[in-house]
Amino acid sequence: MRVLLLCPPVSLDGPLVRPRHAPHHTAIIAAALRDAGHVVVVQDPHRDTNELPALCAAARAARPDVLLLMGSDYNRKIAPTAMVRVAAALHDALPDIPQALYGRVNARVARSVLESLPAAQVLLFGEPEFTCREWVDAVASGVAPLDAAQAMAGAVWRRDGEIHLNDAVVPDLDLSPVPAWDLVPPQNYSFAPHQQAGDIVYPVLASRGCPYPCFYCEVRARPNYIARSVEAVVGELRVLRSRYAARSFFIADPTFGIDRDWAMAFCAQVQRQGWTDMRWSCMSRTDRVDEELLQAMARAGCWSVLFGIESLNAKALSTSKKAMDPATVGPALAAARRAGIETIVSLIVGMPDDSPAEFERTLDGIIALDPDFAQFFVMQLDSAEPPAGGRFLSDWQGAKHDFWGRVYAADAFTSEAQLQALRRRAFRRFYLRPKYVGGRVRALLKSGEPVVQLTRAARGGLLALRMAAGRDVA
Numbered sequence: 001m002r003v004l005l006l007c008p009p010v011s012l013d014g015p016l017v018r019p020r021h022a023p024h025h026t027a028i029i030a031a032a033l034r035d036a037g038h039v040v041v042v043q044d045p046h047r048d049t050n051e052l053p054a055l056c057a058a059a060r061a062a063r064p065d066v067l068l069l070m071g072s073d074y075n076r077k078i079a080p081t082a083m084v085r086v087a088a089a090l091h092d093a094l095p096d097i098p099q100a101l102y103g104r105v106n107a108r109v110a111r112s113v114l115e116s117l118p119a120a121q122v123l124l125f126g127e128p129e130f131t132c133r134e135w136v137d138a139v140a141s142g143v144a145p146l147d148a149a150q151a152m153a154g155a156v157w158r159r160d161g162e163i164h165l166n167d168a169v170v171p172d173l174d175l176s177p178v179p180a181w182d183l184v185p186p187q188n189y190s191f192a193p194h195q196q197a198g199d200i201v202y203p204v205l206a207s208r209g210c211p212y213p214c215f216y217c218e219v220r221a222r223p224n225y226i227a228r229s230v231e232a233v234v235g236e237l238r239v240l241r242s243r244y245a246a247r248s249f250f251i252a253d254p255t256f257g258i259d260r261d262w263a264m265a266f267c268a269q270v271q272r273q274g275w276t277d278m279r280w281s282c283m284s285r286t287d288r289v290d291e292e293l294l295q296a297m298a299r300a301g302c303w304s305v306l307f308g309i310e311s312l313n314a315k316a317l318s319t320s321k322k323a324m325d326p327a328t329v330g331p332a333l334a335a336a337r338r339a340g341i342e343t344i345v346s347l348i349v350g351m352p353d354d355s356p357a358e359f360e361r362t363l364d365g366i367i368a369l370d371p372d373f374a375q376f377f378v379m380q381l382d383s384a385e386p387p388a389g390g391r392f393l394s395d396w397q398g399a400k401h402d403f404w405g406r407v408y409a410a411d412a413f414t415s416e417a418q419l420q421a422l423r424r425r426a427f428r429r430f431y432l433r434p435k436y437v438g439g440r441v442r443a444l445l446k447s448g449e450p451v452v453q454l455t456r457a458a459r460g461g462l463l464a465l466r467m468a469a470g471r472d473v474a
């Protein structure tokens with residue numbers, strides 16, 4: 001069958017929002033379908049259009065036998081109002097083509113998504129490369145789309161106006177294929193300069209989900225934590241190296257190091273491969289790393305870790321269910337520095353039980369700890385009701401790259417304008433320090449790749465200035 005995987009624009013209103021991250025699960029689904037013998041076309045019109053007529057014309061031009069519409073993907077979420085309109089427009093544009101939505105979401109979210117989309121009949125959830133393949137295989141063999149959904153796990157469907165759901169099963173993730181990056185070229189997306197050393201970065205998912213309950217994190221909408229074997233992940237690195245000449249990787253797990261034994265075994269096995277030209281980065285928490293692990297990661301080629309810290313205010317971390325001791329931040333950053341790993345800290349303005357004064361104290365503390373880079377976000381949530389201790393300050397927004405939904409802030413913050421002003425000021429305070437700029441110049445001069453690093457510094461400097469001036473990443 002000819003299968004079209006279509007990633008809708010993040011929003012249909014306003015200017016085109018260009019997602020920073022490649023639709024990772026879409027690339028994996030594309031590979032799974034191709035392995036099953038289907039012809040796969042991927043459309044992610046994020047650079048060209050967010051207009052429905054153009055979107056539908058391109059979908060028709062692909063001449064699909066089946067259409068799979070992305071409902072959400074890794075680091076990508078579509079505005080609910082846009083999703084309603086896209087699903088309806090595609091239903092009208094391709095009325096005779098079996099259609100289903102897909103996303104790595106849990107059963108609760110899958111049901112509510114289908115309820116919110118009158119034009120959609122089927123949503124495939126759980127680990128979507130498995131559910132999409134099963135549904136497409138069944139439809140290809142002549143089973144009616146709704147009957148195919150009814151006969152499988154990980155599907156929610158609408159029949160005669162009623163919603164029905166079969167819960168997902170946990171598959172063997174080692175059977176998940178290497179993403180089809182030829183159909184979703186990573187070079188069409190760009191990591192921020194502080195996360196990219198220069199070459200094309202290939203994302204790799206060693207695990208999915210996260211066991212922590214941080215209330216602001218979109219991981220809450222996903223199935224539970226599930227990991228691949230070390231052998232499978234190293235095997236994927238080997239394939240990416242040979243198939244795409246990939247040398248730079250981003251271990252895209254929400255939190256690297258959830259299973260410390262796994263992380264140590266992974267580092268040892270990567271080191272044994274002797275891939276001295278390889279480098280990788282990841283995201284983690286400061287309470288999931290230690291000296292020994294960071295040293296092992298560095299020996300295995302890790303050059304950068306993004307730490308989700310959010311705040312140094314213990315009460316704010318506790319109320320938001322981050323469940324992290326801020327006392328772990330300093331030792332983790334220092335240990336990473338000793339290992340030769342760059343550190344990025346991620347902070348949030350407006351945490352519950354935080355205040356403008358507390359946020360400034362967090363900033364003071366972070367500056368004193370001297371990480372290599374810092375990023376600051378205003379919190380956005382897609383929950384129906386605001387969590388206790390704060391309120392929504394805006395309608396749904398999708399123009400940010402790591403948060404979607406309505407701007408949320410603790411009661412001590414007065415307005416979205418104040419949050420944005422604090423964020424701008426944080427960028428200025430962190431990046432426009434003579435000591436910081438001097439340190440980056442010294443690091444540049446010591447670098448073995450002066451041209452690459454100069455380009456990165458120029459991109460990063462420009463970005464920091466834009467952030468400090470209040471403009472978002474484009």
Ligand code: SF4
Pocket residue numbers: 210211212213214217218219220254255285308322
């Ligand atoms: S630890 Fe990080 S990835 Fe996990 S739920 Fe919290 S914010 Fe999300």
